[in-house]
Amino acid sequence: MPEFMDVHHGMVGITADALKAAHDADLAIQGEEEVTFKTAWADPETGVVFCLSEAPSKEAVMRIHERTGHPADEVHEVPLVV
Amino acid sequence: MPEFMDVHHGMVGITADALKAAHDADLAIQGEEEVTFKTAWADPETGVVFCLSEAPSKEAVMRIHERTGHPADEVHEVPLVV
Incomplete structure (x- = not known):
């Protein structure tokens, strides 16, 4: 499953x-x-929050955050991890 | 030790x-x-890289990244983790 940082x-x-x-x-x-x-x-x-997730798509991450009232300003797929 | 996301x-x-x-x-x-x-x-x-670290200060994180040739654009102390 792809990983995302929003x-x-x-x-x-x-x-x-x-x-x-x-x-x-x-x-x-x-x-x-x-x-x-x-x-x-x-x-x-600074008022910045980072969320790490696994999800089928960027849009899936966005929809969950929108439905719970805190839409993400950015969602980045992060296929490279070290 | 404080945690940082740059x-x-x-x-x-x-x-x-x-x-x-x-x-x-x-x-x-x-x-x-x-x-x-x-x-x-x-x-x-999108060309974005996130780095999680533990460090004595934001400035210490910045100095290491500067010395290795990839200065961070932002360094956030992240005292809240869930």
Whole structure:
């Protein structure tokens, strides 16, 4: 399954609880698109959040994030990992 | 040790070998700044590379990447992980 890194901007001040709530909302419906969200990292100072996932397509990742109310600003397929 | 995600742009067409060579160059000198690069992900189509590391500071991450010839465009401390 391809791997993706998506990026959210504008999340300045995000808390650990808010990150967990957003991630849990994704996990709750990810199976409907065969997406598996693996890890999310947040920088509360600059408001950037990175999410690593496995998914059948970029669009599948986008749809899950849109349905849970936090659309990604960028979704990158990352076939190269080291 | 704080965790960081840095981002490089403009790497369109990057190959697996080039990513490994860049990563290995970082690993070879990271100890001089107490940085530990963990994983790097690349999207050859959009030319974006993400690097996850542990380091004493953002500046330490930047110095290693600068010395190995691929300065990061962004370095985000990511204290929140889920």
